[in-house]
Amino acid sequence: xxxxxxxxxxxxxxxxxxxxxxxxxxxxxxxxxxxxxxxxxxxxxxxxxxxxxxxxxxxxxxxxxxxxxxxxxxxxxxxxxxxxxxxxxxxxxxxxxxxxxxxxxxxxxxxxxxxxxxxxxxxxxxxxxxxxxxxxxxxxxxxxxxxxxxxxxxxxxxxxxxxxxxxxxxxxxxxxxxxxxxxxxxxxxxxxxxxxxxxxxxxxxxxxxxxxxxxxxxxxxxxxxxxxxxxxxxx
Amino acid sequence: xxxxxxxxxxxxxxxxxxxxxxxxxxxxxxxxxxxxxxxxxxxxxxxxxxxxxxxxxxxxxxxxxxxxxxxxxxxxxxxxxxxxxxxxxxxxxxxxxxxxxxxxxxxxxxxxxxxxxxxxxxxxxxxxxxxxxxxxxxxxxxxxxxxxxxxxxxxxxxxxxxxxxxxxxxxxxxxxxxxxxxxxxxxxxxxxxxxxxxxxxxxxxxxxxxxxxxxxxxxxxxxxxxxxxxxxxxx
Numbered sequence: 422x423x424x425x426x427x428x429x430x431x432x433x434x435x436x437x438x439x440x441x442x443x444x445x446x447x448x449x450x451x452x453x454x455x456x457x458x459x460x461x462x463x464x465x466x467x468x469x470x471x472x473x474x475x476x477x478x479x480x481x482x483x484x485x486x487x488x489x490x491x492x493x494x495x496x497x498x499x500x501x502x503x504x505x506x507x508x509x510x511x512x513x514x515x516x517x518x519x520x521x522x523x524x525x526x527x528x529x530x531x532x533x534x535x536x537x538x539x540x541x542x543x544x545x546x547x548x549x550x551x552x553x554x555x556x557x558x559x560x561x562x563x564x565x566x567x568x569x570x571x572x573x574x575x576x577x578x579x580x581x582x583x584x585x586x587x588x589x590x591x592x593x594x595x596x597x598x599x600x601x602x603x604x605x606x607x608x609x610x611x612x613x614x615x616x617x618x619x620x621x622x623x624x625x626x627x628x629x630x631x632x633x634x635x636x637x638x639x640x641x642x643x644x645x646x647x648x649x650x651x652x653x654x655x656x
Numbered sequence: 657x658x659x660x661x662x663x664x665x666x667x668x669x670x671x672x673x674x675x676x677x678x679x680x681x682x683x684x685x686x687x688x689x690x691x692x693x694x695x696x697x698x699x700x701x702x703x704x705x706x707x708x709x710x711x712x713x714x715x716x717x718x719x720x721x722x723x724x725x726x727x728x729x730x731x732x733x734x735x736x737x738x739x740x741x742x743x744x745x746x747x748x749x750x751x752x753x754x755x756x757x758x759x760x761x762x763x764x765x766x767x768x769x770x771x772x773x774x775x776x777x778x779x780x781x782x783x784x785x786x787x788x789x790x791x792x793x794x795x796x797x798x799x800x801x802x803x804x805x806x807x808x809x810x811x812x813x814x815x816x817x818x819x820x821x822x823x824x825x826x827x828x829x830x831x832x833x834x835x836x837x838x839x840x841x842x843x844x845x846x847x848x849x850x851x852x853x854x855x856x857x858x859x860x861x862x863x864x865x866x867x868x869x870x871x872x873x874x875x876x877x878x879x880x881x882x883x884x885x886x887x888x889x890x891x
Binding site: 582597 | 699
């Protein structure tokens, strides 16, 4: 029985780290005493230690202790023994490269599929999709593969941004980029705006938060999906 | 004697395709009758044929005929025999994947180093750097390597964007992303704003256009470089 939350962002504008999600997380991680944190995405190049203590501070407010995966001698065993797991945001390429390097993709997928509660934010959500092809991050390192955990049957584009009215910038919009992807790859992509998250319970994939999410499918017009809708029809 | 132009963008806001660059290109490609165009980056998924005719239309205004590399049976020979070469913008991952697939990286580098005049815009400029690690594009396909043509001793970030005052979006700024790169890779990165380009003549790398360009070096504060300045000190 899979139990997963994939959030667009860890932090809302004017909010503090994870605060908008804490009531949800208290329920999601009910009964959990210790959380295993994966800090590999290193936002702004922060150290594993500093990142883990920032996360520990947030989770202390719902009485959960946090341990970083780098504190364990054997990270595969750490995953297998974890009560619950959280992968934080940062650079998706760095994150997935380190997961491949430490041979953690398969163990991570296995424990989550078997019921270890999981939380991902931003880059940590990107790896919940089938592949990381729709990350916004800069490719600062080349991973051996873009294949990810496939906890859902589609890909995510976190921090989804609508085209900006009146922008004079000539770089591609997010929608243009996703359409380019769909010319060569049929995997559906969900644009998840900041403040939205997915709750995955076994086969059900429910949109949460106050905003709609934008669903892009190859050869179809994009559609807005409302909070509460179930994306379990995507195959 | 290398003779290269690497432009941030093909098109300025409210401008038409390549128009702001045409006076420069008339000089850069003086004496050239036929230009070889590489359409592999396929912006918005446009076909090679459509992309090539769009480029042909722009270059007809300076009396240059354009042929797409896809029109040749042997693309390596096409590069070796080209009078001049232009690689257009679109998706950098798609572009470099196709260059590797067709074994064109080495021949392309060789003819450009030996004097075949080259123009790159956006993705076509990204591949002029040492690696494509600093592209803004979505990784819609996994190339075998991020190593690029290294026509200059640093990397480019085209369509460079300054942090937007008052933005409520929590995704990383361009500067944050480049700083994350510098935590793991020492290659210098030039943020080239739309309307700026580099003129590379042998060892000289001159900033052109009306705007300054932002130079990021590992472990140093970023600096603004003025038009006319020479980046040949970067090693």
